[in-house]
Structures are given as C-alpha cells and as structure tokens.
Amino acid sequence: MSILSGKKILLGVTAGIAAYKTAHLVRLFIKSGAEVKVVMTPASIDFVTPLTLSTLSNNPVATSFYEKGEEDTDEWNSHVDLGLWADYMLVAPATANTLAKMASGVCDNLLMAVYLSAKCKVYFAPAMDLDMYKHPTTKQSIEVLQTFGNVFIPPSSGFLASGLIGEGRMEEPENIVSFMENDILKNLPLHNKKVLITAGPTYEAIDPVRFIGNHSSGKMGFELAKRAANLGAKVYLVSGPSHQKVSNNLIERIDVVSAEEMYNASQSIYNKVDIAILSAAVSDYKPKEVAVQKIKKSTDSMNIELVKTQDILASLGKAKNKQFLVGFALETNNELENAKSKLNKKNLDMIVLNSLQDKGAGFKSETNKVTIIDKSEKISEFSLKSKAEVAQDIFNEILNKIYA
Incomplete structure (x- = not known):
C-alpha cells in the first residue's frame, strides 16, 4: 500500500x-x-x-x-x-x-x-x-x-x-x-525509525488438534502497525494466529503460533528497533507435555500440567538500550495498581491499560477504551473510540515522549 x-x-x-x-x-x-x-x-x-x-x-x-x-x-x-x-x-x-x-x-x-x-x-x-x-x-x-x-x-x-x-x-x-x-x-515523524509490534493471541498446543488460547483478534496490534507505517516507520509486525489483514510496503509481517515462537521472533528483531509495542495477548502458561497423537476421550476427567511461558515483555525490558518500550495490560480488577506494577517491574517507558469492565473494550471489539500511564506514572484517560483512533492516541503519546 x-x-x-x-x-x-x-x-x-x-x-x-x-x-x-x-x-x-x-x-x-x-x-x-x-x-x-x-x-x-x-x-x-x-x-x-x-x-x-x-x-x-x-x-x-x-x-x-x-x-x-x-x-x-x-x-x-x-x-x-x-x-x-x-x-x-x-x-x-x-x-x-x-x-x-x-x-x-x-x-x-x-x-x-x-x-x-x-x-x-x-x-x-x-x-x-x-x-x-x-x-x-x-x-x-x-x-x-x-x-x-x-x-x-x-x-x-x-x-x-x-x-x-x-x-x-x-x-x-x-x-x-x-x-x-x-x-x-x-517528512513524516517516524521516517527512518523502526518499530516492533506484537499482535494477536498465542496458541499453546495440547495435542496435534487442541490448544490453549484466548479470544484476541489482533485488531489493536494491526491498527498500531498501520498507524506506525502511516507515520513513516519500518514496522515489524509479529502476529499470532489472526484473520486481520494488512497491506503496506513498510510493514513486514512475521506469523507465529506459540509464545515461544513470538519470544524468539521478538528477540531477533528487538536490537534493531527504536520503538517496541507489545500488544499481543500472550499465553502465560503452556502444557508441560504435548501429546504426539490426538488425545482420546477415555476418562471422565483429565489433568494437564501447565508451566510458565517465557515473559517476552520482561525479557525486552531487561535488554532495553535505546528502545522506547510500551506494554499492554488487560485487567479485570485493581486495574491501575496492577498496570503501574507491571510498568515498573518490567522496565517499561509506557503502559496501555484496558479493562474488561469497560463496555466496548477488550477482545473481538471494533472499539477500545484505554488509560495510558508513563514512566513518571502520569495518567492519561481516553474515551471509548475505534481501535484506529486508539492507535493514533497511543502514537501521539509516544511522539510526545520521544521528541519532548
């Protein structure tokens, strides 16, 4: 495009x-x-x-x-x-x-x-x-x-x-x-800048046909990618399984499935970018063992042992050099406290909070309602908007910070 x-x-x-x-x-x-x-x-x-x-x-x-x-x-x-x-x-x-x-x-x-x-x-x-x-x-x-x-x-x-x-x-x-x-x-503000954006869910395999996942459509991440490209940036869009489409010669899409694949892709790109926005809904846990064959329904119950996935955002926060690092926090309770904790614990420059308590926000929605918290814990609240408009608000905040 x-x-x-x-x-x-x-x-x-x-x-x-x-x-x-x-x-x-x-x-x-x-x-x-x-x-x-x-x-x-x-x-x-x-x-x-x-x-x-x-x-x-x-x-x-x-x-x-x-x-x-x-x-x-x-x-x-x-x-x-x-x-x-x-x-x-x-x-x-x-x-x-x-x-x-x-x-x-x-x-x-x-x-x-x-x-x-x-x-x-x-x-x-x-x-x-x-x-x-x-x-x-x-x-x-x-x-x-x-x-x-x-x-x-x-x-x-x-x-x-x-x-x-x-x-x-x-x-x-x-x-x-x-x-x-x-x-x-x-003449665009992000000309010659490189941006990493993660989007969508991750799927953690249980067996060849079943997985643990979530309802993320990836739309928010894709809108962020479009906005970054419209501002002149070269964009690396690392996406989990998603039906979202993007067509812009400034956007390079890297498709992944699991949290491990998203971790590896993000790590390989991170050192060459100026801005990283991790909006993907990454699985926190995965099955410890993945069955080689489809698991048959042979008992009334089944236990699956889960282990933690690698924390992509925390790992990038530790490795941060020149990058402006932005995380997302989807919360259901104690929203501000949890988001601030994540901001500081993971060495972020900014965090975007959205709550499932807000009508019209969250997964599979065309709209979103966000609160942006910066490193100094300044809070900026935004009304319910289309995800394209939310992406614009997020980048306005980023531009204000990096060109302050």
Missing part, C-alpha cells in the same frame, strides 16, 4: 502538450489508493478532455467558476472548498505562464484561485520547451515558488514537442508519484 493511500490529491492541469500524461497520472494516484479531483485551466481542455479525467478520477472535473448543471442551471465551483479539501496539490504540467502567475499571484482562472486558497503542500512539475525553461524569468518563477514552500519536481531531458532535445520535458507520471511518495515519507 502506498503512503498516498487514503489521501486527497488535487491535480491542476494547464495548457501544455504534456497534459496528455495526466490521464496516466490520475490512474496511478487512484491505483495508489488516493482520492483525486482535477481542476483544469480553460485552455488545457484542448489537450486532454475533462471527460477522460472525470472518468478516471471518478469525480467531476472543474474548469471554471461556473459549470452547467442539471436543467441547464449554473453551479458554482468553490475554489475555497477545493483548496481546503486537498491533502496535497499537484500542478502538472505547469507551463511557464502558470508558473509566472503562481509566483506573482495573478488570479485569472479557477485553478489559480484554488492554488491561492490551498492550505496543503503544493507540488509543481514544469513542462515547456528548452529555451522557455532556460529563460531567467522561468527560473525566477521556480525559485520564488520554492521560497513559498512549494515543491519543485524537476523536468527531465528528452525529445520536446518542438523537435529540440533537452530539459523541459515533464517528468514521467510514475516518477512524479514516486517523487511525491518519497518527499512525503521523509
């Missing part, structure tokens, strides 16, 4: 021959999981049709302040609403004329009004002939736009519409998307 997944991208198209590439560009944005809206200058429709871009983007294309609506009535395209809607804006192709207008604030069409209203980061990909691109006024426009915080996507060299060969050719759509993804990624 691309870093652009779920993002809103506003594409501004101007009157250059490279406008034909915008059809492929829109398709790539949609394929990456983004939502796309297109604003075109009136002259650009001679190069690519609004119908093409509307069909590919699944959104109406705006070309002027007023469009003919149903029953031949005029409908207003709000430049303010469009500017506020976008997470990112891209002007491609950006002609010399449009660059000059953007640099000087000339507002004579809808695209320029949207640009001047935009609150998001703006990217621009110039496209023009060699001499136009080399002209001092064009260079000045590009420099001015960069001082405004806009991001320049340099053109490539190649055959130009005039027949000349040189700089000025709009960068290829694949490279534009890659450029934006890399630029967004490097």
Whole structure:
C-alpha cells in the first residue's frame, strides 16, 4: 500500500502538450489508493478532455467558476472548498505562464484561485520547451515558488514537442508519484525509525488438534502497525494466529503460533528497533507435555500440567538500550495498581491499560477504551473510540515522549 493511500490529491492541469500524461497520472494516484479531483485551466481542455479525467478520477472535473448543471442551471465551483479539501496539490504540467502567475499571484482562472486558497503542500512539475525553461524569468518563477514552500519536481531531458532535445520535458507520471511518495515519507515523524509490534493471541498446543488460547483478534496490534507505517516507520509486525489483514510496503509481517515462537521472533528483531509495542495477548502458561497423537476421550476427567511461558515483555525490558518500550495490560480488577506494577517491574517507558469492565473494550471489539500511564506514572484517560483512533492516541503519546 502506498503512503498516498487514503489521501486527497488535487491535480491542476494547464495548457501544455504534456497534459496528455495526466490521464496516466490520475490512474496511478487512484491505483495508489488516493482520492483525486482535477481542476483544469480553460485552455488545457484542448489537450486532454475533462471527460477522460472525470472518468478516471471518478469525480467531476472543474474548469471554471461556473459549470452547467442539471436543467441547464449554473453551479458554482468553490475554489475555497477545493483548496481546503486537498491533502496535497499537484500542478502538472505547469507551463511557464502558470508558473509566472503562481509566483506573482495573478488570479485569472479557477485553478489559480484554488492554488491561492490551498492550505496543503503544493507540488509543481514544469513542462515547456528548452529555451522557455532556460529563460531567467522561468527560473525566477521556480525559485520564488520554492521560497513559498512549494515543491519543485524537476523536468527531465528528452525529445520536446518542438523537435529540440533537452530539459523541459515533464517528468514521467510514475516518477512524479514516486517523487511525491518519497518527499512525503521523509517528512513524516517516524521516517527512518523502526518499530516492533506484537499482535494477536498465542496458541499453546495440547495435542496435534487442541490448544490453549484466548479470544484476541489482533485488531489493536494491526491498527498500531498501520498507524506506525502511516507515520513513516519500518514496522515489524509479529502476529499470532489472526484473520486481520494488512497491506503496506513498510510493514513486514512475521506469523507465529506459540509464545515461544513470538519470544524468539521478538528477540531477533528487538536490537534493531527504536520503538517496541507489545500488544499481543500472550499465553502465560503452556502444557508441560504435548501429546504426539490426538488425545482420546477415555476418562471422565483429565489433568494437564501447565508451566510458565517465557515473559517476552520482561525479557525486552531487561535488554532495553535505546528502545522506547510500551506494554499492554488487560485487567479485570485493581486495574491501575496492577498496570503501574507491571510498568515498573518490567522496565517499561509506557503502559496501555484496558479493562474488561469497560463496555466496548477488550477482545473481538471494533472499539477500545484505554488509560495510558508513563514512566513518571502520569495518567492519561481516553474515551471509548475505534481501535484506529486508539492507535493514533497511543502514537501521539509516544511522539510526545520521544521528541519532548
């Protein structure tokens, strides 16, 4: 999954021959999981049709302040609403004329009004002939736009519409998307950070067909993994048996079954991570002996001797060096006291407490209600929220601590 997944991208198209590439560009944005809206200058429709871009983007294309609506009535395209809607804006192709207008604030069409209203980061990909691109006024426009915080996507060299060969050719759509993804990624708060997250239950075998386990779905851990990746981190997700799915090229999923397998996987990864969040519901005990064959029902009762599993969280707490270590505590009574005890005993930097006493929290639920306790025993309570929102709250607390 691309870093652009779920993002809103506003594409501004101007009157250059490279406008034909915008059809492929829109398709790539949609394929990456983004939502796309297109604003075109009136002259650009001679190069690519609004119908093409509307069909590919699944959104109406705006070309002027007023469009003919149903029953031949005029409908207003709000430049303010469009500017506020976008997470990112891209002007491609950006002609010399449009660059000059953007640099000087000339507002004579809808695209320029949207640009001047935009609150998001703006990217621009110039496209023009060699001499136009080399002209001092064009260079000045590009420099001015960069001082405004806009991001320049340099053109490539190649055959130009005039027949000349040189700089000025709009960068290829694949490279534009890659450029934006890399630029967004490097500015995220966890870029170049590595995060270990454990999720789901563990199953401890009794015989080849039976096991000791719990009701954990793994959803909380998977939401934490998604949030970490969205913040730019490389994520190692060690998951017990779970039906949860994740698709992000920043997340490496390592599937395990037993507490011992989760222990070994976590130990092998721990030294290379900056943050570790152990949200898995690990079995505290396992059968001392595992039957080789299925146990037959031959008596009225059966005793199984259990032994402790290795304490993953405690072992990582002992080995802690530079890592920010977060544990989870699912409690049914004396919640705060038990969570604080676990926080100190296992050398954690933070613990996330949830209680089965809270309606809507716990296993197999779409929601969770947590209390976060830090190393100084500062308590932060949160209301019942979706697990995706809880993951956001947890990472907000982590970021506040590591970047304090």
